[in-house]
Amino acid sequence: MTSAIVIGGGLSGVLAATALSHHVDEVTVIESDKYPEQPAPRRGMPQGRQNHMLTAGGAHALDQLLPGTTDLLFAAGAHKLAMGRNILTLSSEGWFRRVDDDAFFIACSRNLLDHIVRQQALTNPVITVLQETKATGLVGTASRVTGIRYEQGTEPERTLTADFVVDATGSRSKTPGWLAELGVPELHEEFLDAGLAYAGRLYEAPAEAAADFPGVLIQTVPNTGKPGAGAAFMPQEDGRWIVSLIGTAGGQPPTGEDGFMEFARNVGHPIVAELMARATPIGEIKGSRGLANRRRYFERLPLPDGFLALGDAVTVLSPNYASGMSMAAFGALALRNQLKSHGLEPGLGKKVQLDIAAKVAGPWKSATSTDRWFPGVRTNIKLGKGTVEQKLAVRWSRTAAEHPGLLKATYQVATLQTPQNKVMTLPLMGALLRGPQQAPLTPAEALAQFPQLGKLLSSAPADLSKVEH
Known part of the structure; x- marks a missing residue:
């Protein structure tokens, strides 16, 4: 009988367990939290109260692992937002024009997404979850991992053996140290920290807001000598909106009532503040910090057989890039594909680790x-x-x-459907060489592309659309 252990029962861990379940007799997931029975926050969910967006590339990978999952998300109220049609974007270089394209994000609460995925995955009889259980170390040698040590409640530490162990514990993973204890060389890690911080809040949308109300993205502007500041406004399930304000070192958004609104009014354009003013706040403002970009190069190690790390345990990009959930799905899909080709043969973990490294290289560089x-x-x-x-x-x-054409290529890259080095055709290269040929959109022109905004903001101050970027 073959078995596998997945350390961590978040999105990465549940998807990894799904991938393994078709190739081993039993999968045990070790989860330190207790799952809520309904969509709800839990202690170990990364930035669970902030804005989350699943890219089109991640959604496709999710449906390959768990067919029908995105349909269930939409049925539960998640929104499919095409970047060119359903999101008003103020980039670092001006307002984007509205275009028809199939690049999209799925917008919903992280609580809902994780709940739907667990419902889909954990009915699998091959998978068992040990909740409120803490992994305390790896068992094995520098050449092969054979299991883990764990603690459950007040019981003494125990050992659980397996043919394969996956680390899906996220950015605070302890396996680099655990591998070192087995004699594996030190793991190389890179980081780049711009001091990014989030402040977010849920709102009840006003009754007059259209069902197809657009999202709004105001991107941070780099290389000005000043802290970056941005905002994300997205529809959620159950007639709610979520607002996340974003700031880098020296300009992090406040979590107090007055400061939160003032920050929103001064971040590129006051559109998000105006929308907030027309909605009903739900709960308090929540802040998130410690959102650096980090990458661990597991693929460079003489990795022991029987071990793999994926998801945030490998690479974390600041939430500004909306890639974390998608990378979790890509990692699990890489595991599934290698299992189909090679089973549990020696070198499996290293093969998957190389696949994950190749997938993350472009987003990491960007x-x-x-x-x-x-x-x-x-x-x-x-x-x-x-x-x-x-x-x-x-x-x-x-x-x-x-x-x-160049905007559609930008969206293909942003939604992780196509690497940047694959989107450039000769006509697009020509357009890039020629550069801008038209005057930028004014704020009034940009907002007019989305009539839903105008209807809701008809009582807005007369000069709202005249504020220049």
């Missing part, structure tokens, strides 16, 4: 290339001058704001 330009950045990465890279990023964003 995130660190942007966040490096905010003041007060801390990092252990050796950064070059990056002048050409920065100029190209500015030119791309300015041109995309007016060029439909």
Whole structure:
């Protein structure tokens, strides 16, 4: 009889258990929390009270692992927001024009998404979850992991053996130290911390808000010498909205009532503040900090057989890039695909680790290339001058704001459907070389693309649409 252990019962762990369940006789998930019976916050859920968006690429991977999951999300009230049609975006270089495209995000609470995934996955009889149980170490040698040590309640520490062990414990994973205890060389880790912080709140949408009300993204602006500031406004299930305000070191958003609204009014454009003023707050404002970009290079280790790390245990990008849930699904899908090809043969973990590294390389470069330009950045990465890279990023964003083809390519990359190095056709390269050819949209023109906003804001101050970016 073959068995596997997954340490961590969050999204990454549940999806990893699903991938394993088709290739071993039993999977045991070790989870330190107790799952709520209904969609609700829990202690170990990353930024559970902030805005969460599942990219199109992540949604496709999720449905491959658990067919029908996105349909269940939509039936429960999640919103499918096409980036070009359903989200008003103020980029670092201007307002984006509305375009038809299939690149999308799924917007809903993290509570709902995790609950639906657990409902789909944990009815599998192969999977057993030990809740309120804490892993305390790995068992084995530098050449092979054979199980874990764990504690449950007040009982003495026990050992559980398995043919394969997956670390899905997230950014605070202890397995680098546990591997070192087995004699594995030290794990190399990189980080880049722009001091990003979130402040978020739920709202009850006003009755007159349309069912297809758009989301709003106001992106942070790098390389100005000032802290970055941004906002995300997204519809949620049950007629709710969520607002997350974003700031980097020296400009983090406050969690007090007056400061929260004042920050929203001064972040690029006051549209998010105006929407907040027309909605009913639900609960208190919640802050999240410690949101650095971190990457652990497990694929470079002489990795013991029988071991794999995935999800946030490998790479964490600041939530600004909406990639965490998608990367969890990509990692589990890579595990499933390698199991189909190779089963539990030696070297499985290393193969999957290399697949995960290849998948995360592009988003990691994009995130660190942007966040490096905010003041007060801390990092252990050796950064070059990056002048050409920065100029190209500015030119791309300015041109995309007016060029439909380049904007669609931008959305394909942002929703993790296509790597950036795969979207550039000769016509798009030509457009990028020519650069912007039109005057940027004014705020009034940008807002007019979404009539739902105008209907709700008809009582807004007369000069709302005249505030210039």
